[in-house]
Amino acid sequence: MFKVAVIGGSGLLGRAIVQELNAQSGWAVSATAFRRAWPGLTALDIRDSKSVDRFIDDTRPDAIVIAAAERRPDICEHEPLVARALNVDAVRAIANAARRCGAWTLSISTDYVFDGSRPPYLPADPPHPINAYGTSKLEGERALMEASTSSCVLRLPLLYGPIVDWQESAVTSLVPAIAASASGLPDGKTAVMDAWATRYPTYTPDVAVLIRQLLERRLQGVPVCGVTHWSGDEPMTKYDIALSIASALGIQARISPQHHPTDATPRPRDCHLDSSTLDAMGLGQRTSFAVAIKKTLDAFPWQGSAGLDGG
Ligand SMILES: NC(=O)c1ccc[n+]([C@@H]2O[C@H](COP(=O)([O-])OP(=O)(O)OC[C@H]3O[C@@H](n4cnc5c(N)ncnc54)[C@H](OP(=O)(O)O)[C@@H]3O)[C@@H](O)[C@H]2O)c1
Known part of the structure; x- marks a missing residue:
């Protein structure tokens, strides 16, 4: 049984991921929510590192997908501590707990880590966020990679679904x-x-397919690590x-x-994200x-x- 934990399974992207992964036979998906802990979702406040540790110790996932965040730029701008707690400190706590139990972690980030003046952007291009949301997500990326260099950051643009x-x-x-x-x-x-x-509107069910494919590669023992880009x-x-x-x-x-x-x-x-690496691997779909x-x-x-x- 391949065990995957989806953190933020009640959100716009998290729901699409949970739906896609639940359709895989031989995969056990445990998903968390915060305010919307509907039946089938585990209530978890990722700002509480002890609760994070407990959840990961209890579920012992092979892989963790972090789709929880404060993604509203205006909130991040006015409440930087809120943004930091979710987009940086919580990512670090999850990544540290994941490392301790040997789970691989994929965390979702954003095209807003770039300033938007010189598109298209490759994963190795220097980030330069111009708002608090982009800054917090970039710090979250760094916190994840500091905890484990075998983790993966998937940057995405404007989502809908x-x-x-x-x-x-x-x-x-x-x-x-x-x-x-x-x-x-x-x-x-x-x-x-x-x-x-x-903008490059990107359909959440398409992203969910890509994430499922990345998890499959991981399951097959193919290294999936570092920063990568996907875009409509x-x-x-x-x-x-x-x-x-x-x-x-x-x-x-x-x-x-x-x-x-x-x-x-x-x-x-x-902030057009150059997706050529994943395209060349034949991954993803675009509706x-x-x-x-x-x-x-x-x-x-x-x-x-x-x-x-x-x-
Ligand atoms: N939306 C976009 O256009 C866009 C674009 C690029 C990148 N992204 C990134 O994609 C990812 C997913 O975004 P999204 O649009 O799906 O976000 P979303 O719909 O706002 O969902 C956020 C998720 O985070 C959870 N959450 C909030 N506070 C929490 C807490 N204290 N503890 C635990 N969970 C908490 C929410 O749970 P409840 O709802 O149950 O409270 C929800 O599941 C994020 O990393 C975001 O930065 C989004």
């Missing part, structure tokens, strides 16, 4: 404004969308994403582009944005007429 709440992803969080802008609404306002920063291959601004969402929803939305950055928290312009966003929206329908009527 099956949701339980519109705000779970910066892609689906656009839906309410897009729907509210639909022409014909009495109070329909134009939705202004960023057309300055280029469709460059899109939020304006482009909004147009695509409106088309998937079949609505005549009023969307206008914003050509300069307006976010209070600085965000990089284009087109048009197909994946349609699936995502179909599975979590906008409250149809209620939403479009402003309800």
Whole structure:
């Protein structure tokens, strides 16, 4: 039995990983959550290193995937201690416990470790985060590699996929404004969308397949270590994403582009991650944005007429 622990199994990415790994025969998956410890998930606060030790001693995993984090840039900017506790100290605690029990660890990081001025970025390119989120995730990467050089960091860009709440992803969080802008609404306002920063929206079920493949290689004894990159291959601004969402929803939305950055928290312009190493290994899959966003929206329908009527 190959035992895998998924830390953060209740999150946007964690849920997709748990679903993918649970489908493998001969694999035993134990997943944790914090606030959303639904049946089947173990409640664990990763800021409590004793609880982390206990969880890892009890489950004795062969591999650990860390998908828990504070991933909201604005929260990290205003509450750096919160960001540090989750994105750095907790990663270190998990990595140390993993080393003691001989588990291999894969931790998820972000394209925001780069400043976005010279894309595309190779894993060896020097990071230069411009906000507290990117800084904390970079420190978390370093904490992981200090604990064990056989660990792996997987950097990812903007994620979207099956949701339980519109705000779970910066892609689906656009839906309410897009729907509210639909022409014909009495109070329909134009939705202004960023057309300055280029993003590479990446579908969580595709990432889950990649992580399963990396775990399989590890199980076969192939070393999987160091920093690696994976990314969707469709460059899109939020304006482009909004147009695509409106088309998937079949609505005549009023969307206008914003050509300069307006976010209070600085965000990089284009952090395209070069995924050629994993591509050359034949790993991963990429579902087109048009197909994946349609699936995502179909599975979590906008409250149809209620939403479009402003309800
Ligand atoms: N979302 C993106 O666009 C994006 C882009 C690039 C990289 N990433 C990285 O991808 C990874 C997954 O992100 P995500 O979008 O799936 O995040 P998410 O949806 O916000 O999920 C965060 C997870 O962390 C758990 N968590 C929060 N506080 C915790 C605590 N004190 N103890 C234990 N668990 C705690 C949450 O549990 P509960 O929900 O149960 O509280 C949840 O399972 C993160 O490393 C993130 O930095 C995300």
